[in-house]
Amino acid sequence: MSDTAAIHPLNRIFGECSSQAIDGKGKAHHAGDDIPFNRQVWVFICYFKLLWTIGQIVKKAVQADMHRKRGELDQAKAELQGVAVYAALEILDIEKEIRA
Numbered sequence: 706m707s708d709t710a711a712i713h714p715l716n717r718i719f720g721e722c723s724s725q726a727i728d729g730k731g732k733a734h735h736a737g738d739d740i741p742f743n744r745q746v747w748v749f750i751c752y753f754k755l756l757w758t759i760g761q762i763v764k765k766a767v768q769a770d771m772h773r774k775r776g777e778l779d780q781a782k783a784e785l786q787g788v789a790v791y792a793a794l795e796i797l798d799i800e801k802e803i804r805a
Contacts, residue, residue: 722789758798761791 727742769784 718786719789722786722793725783725786726790726793758791758795762788762795765791 765784765787769781769788772778772781772784
């Protein structure tokens with residue numbers, strides 16, 4: 706990683722998003738202690754092309770807006786981190802298609 710990339714403000718944001726998915730709410734809601742990230746329910750939903758992740762992105766963006774309007778900024782931030790994680794899941798799915 707270049708020095709510029711290491712200090713880029715998005716590195717912190719994406720790092721927080723990754724932590725939320727791996728150790729935070731994502732783990733608590735989808736993995737428990739024993740389901741690897743690439744074996745969680747989202748993998749199978751993406752496989753069947755239900756556009757579930759796109760729906761989650763929209764839902765979380767709307768929830769973030771509602772939290773922000775109520776002054777619940779930490780909750781708004783958490784929902785937007787979820788948007789980034791679900792977008793990343795779609796990217797993983799696209800990459801899988803590219804490799805196929």
